Amino acid sequence: MQFGGGGAEISGEESGVESPLPAVVVDNELSATELVDVITHCASITSAASYRLLTAASLLHEERELDYHLRRTEHHDGQVFSEDDLHRRAADAAAGIDPYAQFRPDGFDQATAELGAALMITAAQARELIRTGDVLRYRLMLTGSTLACGRIDQKRFEIAVRRTDFVSDADMPAVDAHLAEAILARPPMSTTQFTTMVDAIVATHAPDAVRRRRERAGDDRHITIGPDRFGPGQSRISGSLPVTDAATLDAQLNAMAASVHPHDPRTKRQRRIDALLALAAHLDVLACRCPHCAPPATTTDLDDTDRNDTDRDDEHDTGRAGPQPDPSPEVPGRAPVPTFHIVVNLTTLLGLDQESGFLDGHGLVDADTLRSLLADARRSFITGQPNTGQPITGQQQPTGTRYTPSRALQTLVRCGELGCTFPGCTQPVWTTDLDHTIPFDHHTPTTGGATTQRNLKPLCRFHHRIKTFGMWRDYQDEYCTAWFCSPTGHTFVGNAFNGRDLFGYLVPRQPPDHPARSHLAEQRDTRTTTRRRELDAWEAANPPPF
Incomplete structure (x- = not known):
């Protein structure tokens, strides 16, 4: 290992890791098909490395925690030798005084500092890695094994950690087992699908966790506004709020962003942030900036030449109607109506069960919250076999022959x-x-x-x-x-x-039986019936005791 010139040089032989440079040279000659295989292979290796990193972070914390407790007991083992000393310590405990404060920082702080220095990350990120490693080793062991074998990545495992945070220790083994089974039984999926799957398993096997999470959601709400580290001259807004409030705000921003004319020069992302600023200014309408809605230019700053040209244009346009704005879904000047979409069982809506529902763009929502959201909503009922919506003219049209779905x-x-x-x-x-x-x-x-x-x-x-x-x-x-x-x-x-x-x-209904499928089904029924008759005959010929 050599240090110099503002950097560090570590040879592959000294570090015990094979240098990746020869592989990179080979990759330059691979086809697109082979490169995709390399990418998926590297992703699985990264997942296995993440498993090892999280395990090592947890082990480092445990070792530093033991060192801290050993150092603390060398000076103060917690024993008392008089009644007065016992009362004094009881009073300190009631007052919130830590008898071991002088021995700080503790093992968690020490491990946080070492991990942060090794990975060049903040203390908050290091603490999160240690907590995630602890969950991997002691709460989600089976799910953690799917990370080790590359079926999920660290991001998805962290999603599982956060979505199961309110699951009790008694319910966690069942949640962990069902989650690992679902991961191994299904192909890889997007983060939205994975998050919803985790929430569905938690709602089924640990319903109390859903209630605790809902009660905590309001207390954990916050918003932070600070400088953007990657965008000079910009700031970043982040925060957390209950899913219902988030859905309402998101729908309001979308409705306001869609209320302007089609020729508004701003992108949807820009219109959404302008809508947020409008709400902060106590406005519920987003001003349109298309050429027809922009305020007309004043002539106070025009010179004589420009003023003459403007006058000639006005004379030429006398008697002709000015340009009209294009139609839009919402009329500018009228407050747009926010819209969001919810899928829920009718039995849940009627209060016959407590099944969760799906709020588009936000995930699963508990039954009580959904019923409050749907109190005044417009509802559509589906049964799994929708009406085709095709007109009947003389003879019924074949199903599905219209391009636009009903x-x-x-x-x-x-x-x-x-x-x-x-x-x-x-x-x-x-x-x-x-x-x-x-x-x-x-x-x-x-x-x-x-x-x-x-x-x-x-x-x-x-x-x-x-x-x-x-x-x-x-x-x-x-x-x-x-x-x-x-x-x-x-x-x-x-x-x-x-x-x-x-x-x-x-789920779509079973397709119509094909003659081939019917033939095989008949064969299975025949074999089952024959075997049952053989067993009945043997039991009749050999009555108990055998």
Whole structure:
């Protein structure tokens, strides 16, 4: 190891780690297919390394904690030798005085400092790694093993840690076992799908944790505004608030951002922050900045030439109507109405059960909160087999021959998913397009892809274009599972966990029996019946005692 010139040089032989440089040279000669394999291989190695790092952080804390306790007991073992000393220490404890304050910093602080220095991270980040490592070793052991074998990454494991924070020690083994089983039984999934799956398992096996988390949500609300470390001249806003309040604010910002005319020069992201500033100024309307709504330029600063040109233009336009603004969903000047989408069982809405529901863009929400949100909401009821919405003219049209899905079918498809179905995408489902897996034939609708639940899936605009104009191929089976094949030949499942896992009535009905399936079913029934008759005959011939 050599230090000098403002840096450190560590050779592979001295550090005990094989240098990656030869592999990088080889990677330059690999094909795209091989590079994807390298990427997934490196991701699995990174997950295994994360498991080891978190374990080491926890072990470092334990070692430093033992050192601290040993150092403390050398000077003060906690024993008292008189009644007066006992009363004095009891009074100090009642007053919140730490008898070991003079021996600070403790083992947790020492481990935090060492870990932060080793990884060049803040103390807060180091503390979080130590806490996560402790959960990995003592609370989510089975789920942690899925991190070790590369089925999930550190980010998803941290999601599991936070979403199970309020689960009691008695309920944690069941939650851990079911979560690890779900991870191993399903293909990898996006963070939105993974978070919803964790919440669903917690709601099923530790319902008290959901109640405790809801009660704590209001107490933990906060907002922070500070300088952006990566954007000079900018600030960053972050905070935490209950999911219902967040959904209301998010819907209000979206509604205000969509209320301007289409030719407003700002992007949606810019309009959302302008809407937030408008709310802070006690305004519920976002001013439009399109050319037709912008305030007219004054002539006080024009010179004589410009004023003459303006006068000539006015004379030329005499008697002609001025430009009119384009229509928009909301009329500027009128407060827009915020909208958010909730999927919930009718039995829950009626108070017959306490099943959680799904709030689009925010995840699972407990039953009591959903009922309060839906008190005055507009509701749509779906049964799993929507009306096609096609007119009947003389003879009934074949099902699915209209390109635009009916409103009921759109609702059914969106309720069956948690977001965009492209692998890894987290776009909320009600902001996506509905894509025909088998393309719709506009010239001969009866020969192209049908507009049905089994041939529709939500895709955000970006991934919709990638699928349509790129080299990706997709397939959707009879149970609406979406498969995507990349240009390199790799296949991914896009909706490993979806709304149909939460709401069973959304699962499509079994397809009609095929003669081949019926034939095999008859054979199974025959074998079962024959075996049962043989057992009955043997029991009749050999009555007890045997």
